[in-house]
Amino acid sequence: MNKQKVYIYKLYERFWHWTQAFLIFFLALTGFEVHGSFTFFGFENAVDLHNKAAWAFIILTIFTIFWHFTTGEWRQYMPTTKNLKAQAEYYIFGIFRNAPHPTRKTLLSKLNPLQRLVYLSLKILIFPVMIATGLAYMYYRYPSGGEIVEPGIVGDLGLVALIHTIGAYVLMAFVVIHVYLITTGHTLTSNLKAMITGWEELESEEGEKTPVSKTTKDPVGEKVDQPGDTPKINPDNYKSK
Amino acid sequence: MKNTVTFILSVVVPLVIITVVLRDASQDNKLLAELKEEYSQPHVPSVDHSKHEVLQQDFDNPHEITATCISCHTERGEELLNSFHFTWEREDYIEGRGVTYLGKSNLLNNFCTGIFSNESTCNRCHAGYGWEDQNFDFTNQYNVDCLVCHDNTGTYEKLRGGAGYPEPGQDFQAIVQNVGRPQKSNCGYCHFHGGGGNNVKHGDLEEALLTASRDVDVHMGLDGANLECVDCHITENHQMKGRYYGVSSANTRRATCEQCHTATPHLDNMLNSHVSKIACQTCHIPEYAKVNATKMFWDWSTAGDLDEGKAFELYDDEGNPIYQSIKGDAAWHTNVEPEYFWFNGTADHFLISDQVDTTAEFLRINTLFGEADDPDSRIIPSKVHRGRQPYDPVYLTILQAKLWDREEGRGALWLDLDWEAALTAGMEYLDRPYSGEWDFVDTEMYLPINHMVSPADQALQCEDCHTRNDGRMQFVEGTYIPGKTTNATIDVLGVLLIIFSFLGVITHATIRFISHKKNNSQTA
Numbered sequence: 001m002n003k004q005k006v007y008i009y010k011l012y013e014r015f016w017h018w019t020q021a022f023l024i025f026f027l028a029l030t031g032f033e034v035h036g037s038f039t040f041f042g043f044e045n046a047v048d049l050h051n052k053a054a055w056a057f058i059i060l061t062i063f064t065i066f067w068h069f070t071t072g073e074w075r076q077y078m079p080t081t082k083n084l085k086a087q088a089e090y091y092i093f094g095i096f097r098n099a100p101h102p103t104r105k106t107l108l109s110k111l112n113p114l115q116r117l118v119y120l121s122l123k124i125l126i127f128p129v130m131i132a133t134g135l136a137y138m139y140y141r142y143p144s145g146g147e148i149v150e151p152g153i154v155g156d157l158g159l160v161a162l163i164h165t166i167g168a169y170v171l172m173a174f175v176v177i178h179v180y181l182i183t184t185g186h187t188l189t190s191n192l193k194a195m196i197t198g199w200e201e202l203e204s205e206e207g208e209k210t211p212v213s214k215t216t217k218d219p220v221g222e223k224v225d226q227p228g229d230t231p232k233i234n235p236d237n238y239k240s241k
Numbered sequence: 242m243k244n245t246v247t248f249i250l251s252v253v254v255p256l257v258i259i260t261v262v263l264r265d266a267s268q269d270n271k272l273l274a275e276l277k278e279e280y281s282q283p284h285v286p287s288v289d290h291s292k293h294e295v296l297q298q299d300f301d302n303p304h305e306i307t308a309t310c311i312s313c314h315t316e317r318g319e320e321l322l323n324s325f326h327f328t329w330e331r332e333d334y335i336e337g338r339g340v341t342y343l344g345k346s347n348l349l350n351n352f353c354t355g356i357f358s359n360e361s362t363c364n365r366c367h368a369g370y371g372w373e374d375q376n377f378d379f380t381n382q383y384n385v386d387c388l389v390c391h392d393n394t395g396t397y398e399k400l401r402g403g404a405g406y407p408e409p410g411q412d413f414q415a416i417v418q419n420v421g422r423p424q425k426s427n428c429g430y431c432h433f434h435g436g437g438g439n440n441v442k443h444g445d446l447e448e449a450l451l452t453a454s455r456d457v458d459v460h461m462g463l464d465g466a467n468l469e470c471v472d473c474h475i476t477e478n479h480q481m482k483g484r485y486y487g488v489s490s491a492n493t494r495r496a497t498c499e500q501c502h503t504a505t506p507h508l509d510n511m512l513n514s515h516v517s518k519i520a521c522q523t524c525h526i527p528e529y530a531k532v533n534a535t536k537m538f539w540d541w542s543t544a545g546d547l548d549e550g551k552a553f554e555l556y557d558d559e560g561n562p563i564y565q566s567i568k569g570d571a572a573w574h575t576n577v578e579p580e581y582f583w584f585n586g587t588a589d590h591f592l593i594s595d596q597v598d599t600t601a602e603f604l605r606i607n608t609l610f611g612e613a614d615d616p617d618s619r620i621i622p623s624k625v626h627r628g629r630q631p632y633d634p635v636y637l638t639i640l641q642a643k644l645w646d647r648e649e650g651r652g653a654l655w656l657d658l659d660w661e662a663a664l665t666a667g668m669e670y671l672d673r674p675y676s677g678e679w680d681f682v683d684t685e686m687y688l689p690i691n692h693m694v695s696p697a698d699q700a701l702q703c704e705d706c707h708t709r710n711d712g713r714m715q716f717v718e719g720t721y722i723p724g725k726t727t728n729a730t731i732d733v734l735g736v737l738l739i740i741f742s743f744l745g746v747i748t749h750a751t752i753r754f755i756s757h758k759k760n761n762s763q764t765a
Contacts, residue, residue, distance in 0.1 A: 036709040036724040043724055044703040047511070091749075096756035141514045147504045148517040158721030162728055169735030173742040180746040 002203070006107055009198045013073070016064045017195055023057045024171060031168055054134050061127065076111055077120040084113040095184060105202055122174070126167055133164040270508060276501055280466055284422055291418035300413040303370050303406060304383045309417070311382060318382030320479040326368040327385060333490035335589050336610065344488045348590050349639055351606050351628030351684040352436040352539060355593075358643040358670035361404045366431035373404035390427050391420040399430075402647065425451055425461060428470040436536060442487075444535035444577060444624045445526070445692035457531045459696045473501070486689055487607055492586025492617070496691075498522070518720065520621040523581060523713075524701040525694045529624065534561050534573035540629040541642075542681035544569035545658045552658060567644075567655040569629075579622030579690050581717050583611035588687075593673060597637045597682055603627075604639070606686040613719030620717055624688040631664060635676035639684075641667035 009017070030050035033040050041049060068074040086102035091114075094102070103112035111119065140154035154160060185191035186201065194200035290296055293313070300306050311318040321327050330344030349355040356363040364372040369384045371377060378384055386405055388397045397416050398408040407413075429451065436442030440449075450458055455465030460473070474483040474496050483496035498506075498521040505513040506521075515524075529535070544567060547553070552566035561573035589608040597604055606628075611618035631640040643666035646653035652666030660679060668675035706714045707724030714722050 043707045098760045143505050143510050143513045148514055169738050173738045176742040
C-alpha cells in the first residue's frame with residue numbers, strides 16, 4: 001500500500017459543486033420564507049431572490065449536464081450493486097471498529113456505491129422534479145396579449161407547491177447527512193480539502209499504476225507532463241507555474 | 242492564471258450576462274400618463290342654459306320644470322322612466338330564482354330595513370316627485386326629477402319627508418339656468434347619505450370625497466385626478482354603468498377599473514398575474530371610511546328604551562350615535578379593513594317572501610356568489626354590515642316596520658316607540674301575512690368596496706396577504722396562497738425528517754467518537 005496525491009476534482013467540478021451548494025442553501029433560505037416558515041428578506045424580496053437563484057441553478061445544471069457528457073464523468077454515477085451492502089454495513093458497523101473502507105476511491109471511480117445511488121437520484125429525480133415544479137409554479141399563469149392567461153396545463157398550483165416543498169425537505173435532509181458523511185474519509189477533513197483544492201491522497205496497491213483521466217490534459221486544457229509509460233499528475237507541476 | 246481567465250470567460254461571464262438579461266427591463270407607465278392627460282381636459286358644455294328663453298321664468302311647480310326640460314330634451318323623459326334611478330328595480334336573472342325584478346322598491350336591508358310605509362322620507366332620494374305610497378305613477382315622465390342630478394349650482398335641496406319634492410322657495414330660475422353634467426355633489430346628494438346619514442351605509446362614499454386629498458381617494462381627490470363620478474360610471478341614455486350589490490344581481494353593466502387601466506396595468510408581471518384572481522380593489526383599497534365613520538353594526542332589538550320616560554341618544558367620542566331610542570344600538574368605525582370574499586359579479590337577495598332559517602348563525606340579506614374554482618370569481622374587498630332586525634317567528638319572514646310618519650299615533654316607530662304598532666302598520670301596508678309576534682334575527686349585508694382607492698404606494702404589500710397567520714386573506718378559502726397555505730402533515734413530516742437526520746448524524750458521530758477512543762486505547 002502506498003499513497004499518491006491525485007488530482008481528483010477538476011476545476012469546473014469544484015466550481016459546480018460549491019456553486020450548487022451555495023444555491024441550494026440560498027434557495028432553501030428564500031424558499032422556506034416564501035413557504036411562510038420564517039421572515040428574513042421579506043416576502044417580496046424572498047420571491048424575487050428565489051426566482052433569480054432558481055434561474056442560476058437551472059443554468060448551472062445545463063452547463064453541468066454538458067460537462068458530464070463531454071468529459072464522460074457521467075459514468076461515475078452508473079449505479080452498481082457491487083459493494084452496496086458492504087458500504088452500508090461499513091457505515092453501520094465497520095466505521096466504529098476502524099475497519100477499512102470497503103470501496104477504494106480512484107480517479108475512475110470516485111464514488112462508493114451508496115454515493116452513486118444517492119447522487120444519481122438527485123440528478124435524475126430530485127433536481128428534475130424541483131426544476132419542473134419550480135417552472136410550473138413560475139409560469140402556470142402569465143401575461144399574454146394584454147391579459148393574464150392560464151393554459152391549465154399545470155392544474156392545481158397547491159399540488160405543485162406541495163411537491164416542491166416535499167422536495168425541499170428531502171434536499172435539506174440530504175444536506176445534513178451529506179455534510180456529516182464527508183467527515184468519514186481517510187481523515188475528518190480529507191474529503192473537504194479534496195473538494196476545495198482538487199487534490200486528494202489516495203491509496204493504491206503495490207506496483208499498481210495510478211489510473212488517471214483518459215485525457216492527459218487537465219480540464220482547462222493545461223498540458224500535463226507524461227514521464228515514461230506511467231503517467232502521473234504531479235502537484236508540483238502546477239505549483240511551479 | 243491562464244486557467245482562471247479561461248474559466249471566468251467561459252463560465253462566469255455567460256452566467257452574469259444571462260442573469261442580467263433575465264432581469265425585467267424598467268419602463269415608464271405610458272398608459273397612466275395618457276389617462277392623466279385625457280382626464281385633465283376640462284369638460285366644456287355645448288350649451289349655455291341661461292341663454293334659453295324658456296328657462297328665463299320663475300317656476301313654482303317642479304313638474305313644470307321637468308316639462309320644460311322635456312320640451313327640448315324630448316326623449317329623455319321616456320329614458321328616465323326606464324332607468325334604475327327612477328324605477329328602483331331591475332330585471333335580472335338570478336341562479337335558482339330565474340328572472341326577477343328586484344331593487345329598493347321591493348327589497349329589505351339591515352339598515353332602516355325598507356321603504357315600505359316610509360316612502361315619504363326614504364324616497365326623498367328618488368329621482369322623482371311624489372312617490373309617497375303605492376299609488377305613485379311610474380309611467381308619467383313629468384314625475385321625473387331632473388334637477389337632483391343635473392343642478393350645477395350645488396344649492397338644490399329636496400324636502401325632508403317630502404317624497405322627493407324639492408324644498409319650496411328655492412331660486413329655481415338660477416338652478417335651471419345652471420344645469421349640466423352631473424357632478425360629485427349631485428350623485429353624493431343621495432349616494433353619500435344612504436342609511437340615513439353621511440357614510441352610514443357604504444363606508445366608501447361620503448361627503449369628505451367632495452374635498453378629499455388623493456390619499457383618501459386617488460381618483461376623486463382634489464389634488465389627484467379630481468374625477469367626477471360619471472367619468473367612470475359611464476352613462477348612455479341615462480343608463481349608468483355600475484352596480485351596488487345590495488340591490489343588484491347580475492354581472493353586467495359594471496363600472497370596472499379595467500375600463501381605463503386594462504387587465505394588465507402593472508409594470509411588474511408578478512403583480513399582473515394576480516389580476517385574474519384578485520380584484521384591483523383588494524390591494525388598492527386597503528381601508529375604507531378613511532375620514533368619517535361608517536356604521537358597522539345596527540341592533541334594532543334595543544330600540545325603544547326610555548330615559549325618564551323620554552327617548553334619548555348616546556354618542557361616542559367622535560360624535561357618532563351609539564344608542565338611539567328610535568334606532569337601537571350601533572357601532573361606528575373609521576379606517577376599516579375590508580373583509581374579503583370570492584365574487585363573480587352575481588348576487589342573490591333575501592326577499593320578503595323568503596323563509597328565515599332559524600338554525601343558521603345569521604341571515605344573509607344579500608349573498609355574493611363566487612368561489613375559488615369559478616374562473617369568473619375574484620377576491621374582492623367588502624364591507625359587512627351586521628344587524629339584528631325584526632322577523633316573524635311564526636311565519637318565519639323578515640318584517641317591515643313603519644318608522645316614519647308626519648304625525649304621532651299612526652304606528653311610526655320613530656314617533657311612538659311601539660314595536661307592535663310599527664310592525665303591524667308596516668306589514669299591513671305591505672299586505673303581507675303577519676302573525677302579530679316578533680323577535681329579532683342576526684343578519685349580515687355585504688357591500689363590496691370600490692371607492693377610496695389609495696395612491697399606488699399605499700396599496701397592500703405582499704406581506705399583507707402572503708403570511709402564515711393574521712393576513713388579509715386569513716379567511717379566504719379554496720385556493721393556494723403562497724406563504725399562507727400549508728399542508729400541516731407535510732410540514733410536520735418534513736421537519737421530522739430534518740430532525741431525525743440531525744439526530745442520526747449526532748448519534749452516529751457520538752458512537753464514532755467513543756469507539757475511536759476505545760480502539761485507540763486498546764492499541765496503545
